[in-house]
Amino acid sequence: MSFQSIKSISLHNFRCFEKLELDFSDRLNIISGLNGTGKTSIIDAIYCLAFGKSYFVSKEQYLLRDDSHFLRLEGQFQNENDMEFIKLILEQGKSKRIEVNGVKRNKLIDHIGHIPIVCIAPSDIFLVVDSSITRRKLLDKLLCQIDNKYTSALYNYNRLLKQRNAVLKRQVQDRTLINTLDTQMESPATYIFEQRKHLLSHWLELFHPIHQRITGELEVCEFDYKSQLLSKTFHEGIAEAKEKDSILKRSNFGIHKDDIVFTIRQSELKNVASQGQIKSFLFALKMSMMHILKEKTKKTPILLLDDIFDKLDETRVLHVLDYVYTDVGSQIFITDTSSIRLENIVKKQNYSHQIIHL
Amino acid sequence: MSYSSKIISDTVDAFSSLPSIGKKSAMRLALHLAGDSFQKKEKLIQALQQLVNDLQICSECFSYSDTPICSICSNPTRDRGLICVVENIRDLIAIEDTGSYKGLYHVLGGVISPLEGIGPEDLEINTLVQRIQENNCNELVMALSPTIDGETTIFYINRLLKDVPLKITTIARGVSFGGDLEYADEFTLGRSIQSRLPYSQRQMS
Ligand SMILES: [Zn+2]
Numbered sequence: 336m337s338f339q340s341i342k343s344i345s346l347h348n349f350r351c352f353e354k355l356e357l358d359f360s361d362r363l364n365i366i367s368g369l370n371g372t373g374k375t376s377i378i379d380a381i382y383c384l385a386f387g388k389s390y391f392v393s394k395e396q397y398l399l400r401d402d403s404h405f406l407r408l409e410g411q412f413q414n415e416n417d418m419e420f421i422k423l424i425l426e427q428g429k430s431k432r433i434e435v436n437g438v439k440r441n442k443l444i445d446h447i448g449h450i451p452i453v454c455i456a457p458s459d460i461f462l463v464v465d466s467s468i469t470r471r472k473l474l475d476k477l478l479c480q481i482d483n484k485y486t487s488a489l490y491n492y493n494r495l496l497k498q499r500n501a502v503l504k505r506q507v508q509d510r511t512l513i514n515t516l517d518t519q520m521e522s523p524a525t526y527i528f529e530q531r532k533h534l535l536s537h538w539l540e541l542f543h544p545i546h547q548r549i550t551g552e553l554e555v556c557e558f559d560y561k562s563q564l565l566s567k568t569f570h571e572g573i574a575e576a577k578e579k580d581s582i583l584k585r586s587n588f589g590i591h592k593d594d595i596v597f598t599i600r601q602s603e604l605k606n607v608a609s610q611g612q613i614k615s616f617l618f619a620l621k622m623s624m625m626h627i628l629k630e631k632t633k634k635t636p637i638l639l640l641d642d643i644f645d646k647l648d649e650t651r652v653l654h655v656l657d658y659v660y661t662d663v664g665s666q667i668f669i670t671d672t673s674s675i676r677l678e679n680i681v682k683k684q685n686y687s688h689q690i691i692h693l
Numbered sequence: 694m695s696y697s698s699k700i701i702s703d704t705v706d707a708f709s710s711l712p713s714i715g716k717k718s719a720m721r722l723a724l725h726l727a728g729d730s731f732q733k734k735e736k737l738i739q740a741l742q743q744l745v746n747d748l749q750i751c752s753e754c755f756s757y758s759d760t761p762i763c764s765i766c767s768n769p770t771r772d773r774g775l776i777c778v779v780e781n782i783r784d785l786i787a788i789e790d791t792g793s794y795k796g797l798y799h800v801l802g803g804v805i806s807p808l809e810g811i812g813p814e815d816l817e818i819n820t821l822v823q824r825i826q827e828n829n830c831n832e833l834v835m836a837l838s839p840t841i842d843g844e845t846t847i848f849y850i851n852r853l854l855k856d857v858p859l860k861i862t863t864i865a866r867g868v869s870f871g872g873d874l875e876y877a878d879e880f881t882l883g884r885s886i887q888s889r890l891p892y893s894q895r896q897m898s
Contacts, residue, residue, distance in 0.1 A: 491841050494841050494842075495841065497808050498805075498806065498808055498842075498845065501808045502807045505807065509813060511813075511849065511853065512805065512807070512812070512845075512849060514852065515845060515848045515849045515852055516845060518848060519844065519845060519848060
């Protein structure tokens, strides 16, 4: 097991910051400031460097400050005795560039998983209320961080799926080409299915004790994996769907239709009334995600907590922090509008920390 | 930039329309040519004129040619039972430069990618199938880029030829083959074309 941390960061034209340089504590960093001061931007900058993508902004051009033409992020990461300088450059009209110690990454997917990281934010509520794609992305994000083979299987599957849909949209649908793509898709689809299924059952095992610790109660929760591949092989399913696909001009069978149904005491999480209950569930979900990352990457993942007091009381916050600080041993970043509540907890617990006022 | 001569300015514009030639390089070339001897300029014009008027596409392999059938396809010492399938002429030249390949070629003109509007009918795939059926070809060497689209193209051709008794091989991967054959050094490329691998997916489809 090795300790992973970020020592310092520099932001240039990133979101609301023209220029900002910060040094971080190895353990707990409290970023405090009023709304609109850019707290979230700082943790997003860390996320971008580690993951290669923003956690909060889907359209990359919105990461650029006002009307600047480029942005640059630089971070100094440390893993045991190894120092790594990661640089991310985004220029308008050009593809994003990531460098590790001055060496350019050829593909973004080569960067994913390099620095294990987990982010928890109020927007995680979309995992509960949004459509299935948000939940598939959560699964993919974790699997891509721990399994390179999964990353390339997913990349290949998505490319083949897009090609297949493009063939289906043509006036004349080339059957031989569709069959060719189906054969190619079989192996990545099956691999992705197996890995998702396996991960979810393991994840649930780790989830329960953490959930109990945060809520103080033992509640039966389930991650119910929904996949068309549970009842038939890819080969069978894609053959059966062929006619329907041809009429609807898109692919109706495959792992791109997967979903997870989260339940708590047998009722679907999205129907649970209490916001606090949903919040605790999501925290336990992310905490167990950290556990898996640590176990598989042999590194302590960095944790980013945005607006932790949103719908979570002080006792629960304490349980969460205690788990991450003590059990996982991660470097932590927390944002809050005021540092007082956090300072109280941190002092009581004697956590090594640093406060950054914006 | 302004010039005292429109002829120079036109020449600069013509040069800068070429790939990887900026305005400055274009001007350097134009001024250099302007100062050259008449014979040198004539030679260049002649070469360009031939490129415009006389260059053809070989009706067998779809590479550039001076005659209806190119010099590789009409060379009696080449192994006619062996066809190497490449994406473009640059890749053909890269393999030819190794000097280790004695068969024929077939230039597809790209790889299948319906997303970019390139279907099998936009490539020289039917002509390849026809060529194999009409001639005694016993081995097809696939030298396409190791991308997922390259693989689709190999699978597709393989499917079309599934009833034809024929060995399909791919050139050994792992060579510095990051998309561009052009950049693989001659030694590794030469070795990989000699030690090509049987195409294992053939049975799968
Ligand atoms: Zn020819």
